[in-house]
Amino acid sequence: MVADAVANWKSDAQPIARKRSGGRSTRVREAVLRATWEALLELGVDALNFSEIGRRAGVHGTSVQRRWGSKENVLFDALLSFGSQSIPVPDTGSLRDDLITMSQTLSAYFATPIGGSILQMLVANADNDRAFADHRAEFLRIRFDAMRVMIRRAAERGELRAGIDEETALDLALGPLYVRALITRQPIDDAFIEGCVDALLQGMLAKSPIA
Secondary structure, three states: OHHHHHHHHHHHOOOOOOOOOOOHHHHHHHHHHHHHHHHHHHHOOOOOOHHHHHHHHOOOHHHHHHHHOOHHHHHHHHHHHHOOOOOOOOOOOOHHHHHHHHHHHHHHHHHOHHHHHHHHHHOOOOOOOHHHHHHHHHHHHHHHHHHHHHHHHHHHOOOEOOOOOHHHHHHHHHHHHHHHHHHHOOOOOHHHHHHHHHHHHHOOEOOOOOO
């Protein structure tokens, strides 16, 4: 399942149609972001640089650097523009199965060279780079919103007890994955994922999933 999730991430992460009107500046921006996305999938994060992005986009690498300031900024801008569909939201009919499936997909993504590098960028110090902080916040918001959809579906199905705080539930659902991926570096296997999901659901479901 993990291997399938990684393969799906690469094959399904197609450009999102963000309709924009405008002149040359808009066209150049879209060319740069598309070039960044294609280079990222083909070469990985480490080989990504302004010269390669500029070559693929048909502009000078120095122009890309001046506009985005850092490799991290252009990378996250490309991810937001073209990669937001890379983590599909499961709809299995049960919150437990949805959370397990999503966690397995995220774990597989973290285990790829691209996913691992992006995780490291997420924790980079952005205090002096407002653009990077904004891109990082938007990237994380998209992931949290995917989990939020699953929680709201469960509420509509009557699975959840009254008074569930969405933000707390989201933190508890994603927190263990990020702790293992970024801090302890312990494996995120199916047993760990299922244990975390069941522990979370003990406090969320109208009826406990565990006998």
